[in-house]
Amino acid sequence: MLSHIALLPVLLPLIGAPACAILRRPVFAWGFASSVAALAFLSAAILLKLTFEHGVIHYSLGGWAAPWGIEYRVDLLNALVLLLVSGIATTVLVASRTSVWHDIAENRRGLFYVACLLCLAGMLGIAATGDAFNLFVFLEISSLSTYALVACGRDRRALLAAFNYLVMGTIGATFILIGIGFVYMLTGTLNMTDLAQRLPGLGESRTVFAAYAFIVVGVCLKLALFPLHLWLPGAYTHAPAIVTAFLAATSTKVALYVLIRFSFSVFHLESSRLALSLEAVFITLGIVAVFAGSLVAIFADNLKRGLAWSSIAQVGYMTIGIGIGTAAGLQASLIHLFNHALMKGTLFLALAAIAIQVGGNEFSKLRGIGRRMPWSCAAFTVAGISLIGIPGTAGFVSKWYLVTAALAGEQWFLVLLIVAGSLLTAVYIWRFVEIAWLDSAPEKATGGDGEAPSVLLAATLMLALANIYFGFDTRLQVSASGGAAAALLGEAAQ
Numbered sequence: 001m002l003s004h005i006a007l008l009p010v011l012l013p014l015i016g017a018p019a020c021a022i023l024r025r026p027v028f029a030w031g032f033a034s035s036v037a038a039l040a041f042l043s044a045a046i047l048l049k050l051t052f053e054h055g056v057i058h059y060s061l062g063g064w065a066a067p068w069g070i071e072y073r074v075d076l077l078n079a080l081v082l083l084l085v086s087g088i089a090t091t092v093l094v095a096s097r098t099s100v101w102h103d104i105a106e107n108r109r110g111l112f113y114v115a116c117l118l119c120l121a122g123m124l125g126i127a128a129t130g131d132a133f134n135l136f137v138f139l140e141i142s143s144l145s146t147y148a149l150v151a152c153g154r155d156r157r158a159l160l161a162a163f164n165y166l167v168m169g170t171i172g173a174t175f176i177l178i179g180i181g182f183v184y185m186l187t188g189t190l191n192m193t194d195l196a197q198r199l200p201g202l203g204e205s206r207t208v209f210a211a212y213a214f215i216v217v218g219v220c221l222k223l224a225l226f227p228l229h230l231w232l233p234g235a236y237t238h239a240p241a242i243v244t245a246f247l248a249a250t251s252t253k254v255a256l257y258v259l260i261r262f263s264f265s266v267f268h269l270e271s272s273r274l275a276l277s278l279e280a281v282f283i284t285l286g287i288v289a290v291f292a293g294s295l296v297a298i299f300a301d302n303l304k305r306g307l308a309w310s311s312i313a314q315v316g317y318m319t320i321g322i323g324i325g326t327a328a329g330l331q332a333s334l335i336h337l338f339n340h341a342l343m344k345g346t347l348f349l350a351l352a353a354i355a356i357q358v359g360g361n362e363f364s365k366l367r368g369i370g371r372r373m374p375w376s377c378a379a380f381t382v383a384g385i386s387l388i389g390i391p392g393t394a395g396f397v398s399k400w401y402l403v404t405a406a407l408a409g410e411q412w413f414l415v416l417l418i419v420a421g422s423l424l425t426a427v428y429i430w431r432f433v434e435i436a437w438l439d440s441a442p443e444k445a446t447g448g449d450g451e452a453p454s455v456l457l458a459a460t461l462m463l464a465l466a467n468i469y470f471g472f473d474t475r476l477q478v479s480a481s482g483g484a485a486a487a488l489l490g491e492a493a494q
Contacts, residue, residue: 005047005050098452099355119146224252225319279322314344342463
């Protein structure tokens with residue numbers, strides 16, 4: 001079994017999805033999907049441990065050695081992403097039952113879990129594979145299932161949001177496929193390690209630059225980097241609450257992984273003459289994303305929509321780290337990739353719990369909700385504080401490493417902009433704190449007065465505590481991200 005450990009995180013949900021479709025009762029589908037995700041998480045944890053101990057792990061599918069066959073190549077970078085995605089998926093699926101029963105019609109609940117496993121398999125496959133075209137195939141598996149997940153709720157506005165996402169996602173996938181086609185035309189190989197060895201020999205080829213440009217545009221669209229973000233607010237706002245919690249904590253993280261993998265492992269951006277101009281582009285777009293996303297979040301009248309725009313801002317921070325162009329900057333991006341998944345997972349799970357009780361996420365319905373649902377709102381507040389970057393939380397670790405990377409590069413103005421962006425985050429988080437904890441409840445408050453269902457509440461509190469735990473014990477994300485950044489740039493760990 002251990003010899004196949006690199007394959008298990010992908011294989012389990014991929015086989016589990018059609019098996020889940022056989023189960024007729026939704027409650028069985030829920031239990032089965034949660035178990036499959038938990039097994040994938042366990043195998044990902046073992047895989048990360050083995051990667052720390054033994055270095056890069058190679059697995060040739062069907063016994064065909066690379067570059068002739070498809071190879072799974074797992075290093076610290078994708079082992080960390082595998083652990084993160086499978087862990088979040090397990091937590092969300094275990095917590096999902098009450099929210100799914102509330103938001104999704106009975107005849108769709110079983111198929112919902114099938115789509116969840118397919119989406120999980122696609123994202124884990126993207127992270128594990130060492131083959132560029134295989135990555136595209138898994139990207140399509142995750143994308144198609146994501147469109148179905150967004151559209152499966154009772155809110156008819158989700159249909160339009162899913163269609164917009166489908167159109168934008170298809171454009172992004174087409175760009176990625178064209179870029180992969182260009183590099184295959186030039187090199188005759190699709191194995192990413194083989195590509196990394198052959199592309200430098202082509203020199204400053206315009207076709208290589210065109211291939212990278214197509215891939216970057218396509219991936220940035222999947223990443224929702226400003227100004228390619230237009231699909232995200234509608235999809236996150238109108239999708240079922242549990243779907244938003246799953247996607248917000250995983251999908252953009254996998255897209256960022258793809259951007260980093262192609263930029264530094266395949267095309268070697270750090271040694272290209274395009275490096276300086278692209279670094280400036282990434283920093284500029286990241287800064288604009290931080291301020292545009294935060295400002296819209298401040299004035300949103302729906303908390304879920306505000307947090308959707310907040311995700312666009314947080315993607316900006318990750319992109320700024322890439323744009324800094326050093327091992328420290330890349331490490332900061334990877335740390336924020338990890339920590340942001342914890343933050344947004346907590347925030348959207350807490351919103352799912354609140355929506356069950358009050359019937360929506362509009363601020364007008366949240367007055368005094370802190371007294372009616374103290375534990376759920378406390379979890380939301382902790383994750384919000386982490387999102388701001390208050391010391392003692394995971395979010396502070398992210399901002400600290402990002403600021404440190406900017407200072408090391410003597411980019412003082414960038415430090416001021418990062419701090420200013422955090423202050424804007426404090427504004428829209430404070431809106432919730434003020435309305436939930438300081439305002440009195442309306443005389444005719446809608447919904448029940450109880451807390452969230454126990455399983456959903458326990459999962460939310462566990463992620464909230466993770467925001468605090470990883471604010472103090474930073475060994476996992478710092479060591480994995482530092483090793484990954486050093487390997488990508490060929491520098492000593494920072």
